[in-house]
Amino acid sequence: MSPSYAILPCNGLDKPAGHLSTVAAKAILATGEHHLVCPVLCHTAPKRYAKDFEGGELLVIDGCNTRCASKLAAEQGLKISKRLNISADAVALNLAAALAEDAPEAMCKALIDALIAKVSSDEDAAKERTPNNAYPEAVSFTSFTKGKFIFKVPEADYHFNENDCWVLRVGDHARIGVSDFIQQNLSDILFVDLPSVGATIEQFGELGSIESGKSIFELVSPVSGVVTAVNTALDESPERVNDYPYTQGWIAEVQLTDWDEDSDLLLDSQDYFEIMKKKVEELNV
CATH class of the missing domain: 2.40.50.100 (RNA polymerase II/Efflux pump adaptor protein, barrel-sandwich hybrid domain)
Incomplete structure (x- = not known):
């Protein structure tokens, strides 16, 4: 069964990556029983989303390496289950052209589709697996x-x-x-x-x-x-x-x-x- 996410996007709507963060959040919202979290209200009235945070996992979508959404989650003491970074993921997916202000709509859609696939992929759960336990716990x-x-x-x-x-x-x-x-x-x-x-x-x-x-x-x-x-x-x-x-x-x-x-x-x-x-x-x- 797919998890239910509280989705916290970046609030930097004045930049392409910030705008794409919101677009990605709405697209992922439509794929399941997820809940969209307004970053402004999360900062000013976090209790509004208490049930969403308690009842599901938190997906954070940062626009760039300023990581505003991740920092907001940390300030509120929230555990991040999965994280997307629009700028970094676009580069990793060879879709960096989607970050341009005049990016073609088809390029932006390709990036959003790839991000949806990344969230739903079983491979992404590898991040949560138990790390190798062969490393020493005590060091001289x-x-x-x-x-x-x-x-x-x-x-x-x-x-x-x-x-x-x-x-x-x-x-x-x-x-x-x-x-x-x-x-x-x-x-x-x-x-x-x-x-x-x-x-x-x-x-x-x-x-x-x-x-x-x-x-x-x-x-x-x-x-x-x-x-x-x-x-x-x-x-x-x-x-x-x-x-x-x-x-x-x-x-x-x-x-x-x-x-x-x-x-x-x-x-x-x-x-x-x-x-x-x-x-x-x-x-x-």
Whole structure:
């Protein structure tokens, strides 16, 4: 039986992606027993939708990487079941032309149809499956103290790029996250933009982003591969990246496609530790 969704679209109607977010929401609404949530009323009178949120799953439709709808859901303490990003999905579906202000109607319709198919697809449920449990829950660290701050790096097994993202390999799969140095530099993390399950990523390519009250950090993938799982717990608890950057705060799991070549361009824990110390000194914390 298909789930019943409370559909929360973007409110940025002044931009093509924002407009398409509303169009997509109405199109998906017509496919089942779903409920449309007005983002303005959700912000000003959230109790109006209490029954919708309690009785079904929440589908968020962001227009772009500003992620207004996702942020609104987070502010209201709502659990996101599925998420669409009009801009990112259009690019992934080779339909980016639909984002233009003068986009042909047929192109826009093709994008909306593809988004409907994505929501209803059984493959999309892979995002919710249990991640690989072969990764360690406890890690031994080497630490460096500067003033009142303590910066940690795992003693072994982890590899890093110079963009402060780590990878932990188990067989032909790997888990990816960010270093303790980065989470402390960002301070309180408010939102994590996760990649899509099934997405193909390149080494040093974009893997998502992390937003705090101070800045937005773009995740640079340390390896190439295919995303097989994402840490959906971060939707409700992004602070896990602050509290457990090397374990519970992981971002994504990937099936590796070229580990031997990728690893030649990565740093082991000891080498990264030395680079991290230099970065800390430069920040003068």
